[in-house]
Amino acid sequence: MNAIPSEKADTPEIDENLAAVSEVEAGIRDFVRNDIAYLRRPSSGAPSTEAPAAAPSASALDASAEATVSNVNSLIQRVAGTSLAEIENLIGELEALRDLLHAEGQRVQREISGYAQLSQQAMKSTRMIADNVSQWKRSAENLRNG
Numbered sequence: 001m002n003a004i005p006s007e008k009a010d011t012p013e014i015d016e017n018l019a020a021v022s023e024v025e026a027g028i029r030d031f032v033r034n035d036i037a038y039l040r041r042p043s044s045g046a047p048s049t050e051a052p053a054a055a056p057s058a059s060a061l062d063a064s065a066e067a068t069v070s071n072v073n074s075l076i077q078r079v080a081g082t083s084l085a086e087i088e089n090l091i092g093e094l095e096a097l098r099d100l101l102h103a104e105g106q107r108v109q110r111e112i113s114g115y116a117q118l119s120q121q122a123m124k125s126t127r128m129i130a131d132n133v134s135q136w137k138r139s140a141e142n143l144r145n146g
Contacts, residue, residue: 024079031075032068 028072028075031071
């Protein structure tokens with residue numbers, strides 16, 4: 001019984017996706033139908049009483065096929081153009097972010113290196129001070145005892 005509620009939860013999202021896909025397909029079908037209907041119309045200069053030709057010429061079919069393909073391509077480009085532009089912008093932003101992170105990584109490495117050098121110098125200075133203090137202490141004890 002747990003499977004039924006999860007299926008119901010997924011159904012609205014799937015329905016929305018299917019509706020969007022169906023809408024795009026319907027638009028493409030309508031576009032192609034209108035384009036083909038335009039190509040099938042008789043030319044205005046031809047008399048309507050003549051019998052239609054048995055078969056259209058190959059060049060006419062090629063031209064109509066190219067026009068149809070061109071129209072479908074332009075429709076797809078209009079539909080996908082915005083998405084492609086957004087993807088290209090995102091790629092540019094990601095590349096800029098990669099460069100920024102690379103530069104920041106190098107800066108952090110330089111900072112760590114500088115900190116390590118400063119830490120070593122501080123340790124050397126502390127050892128020198130500790131050695132001098134111990135020498136002064138010995139000298140002071142020798143003077144008291146001596």
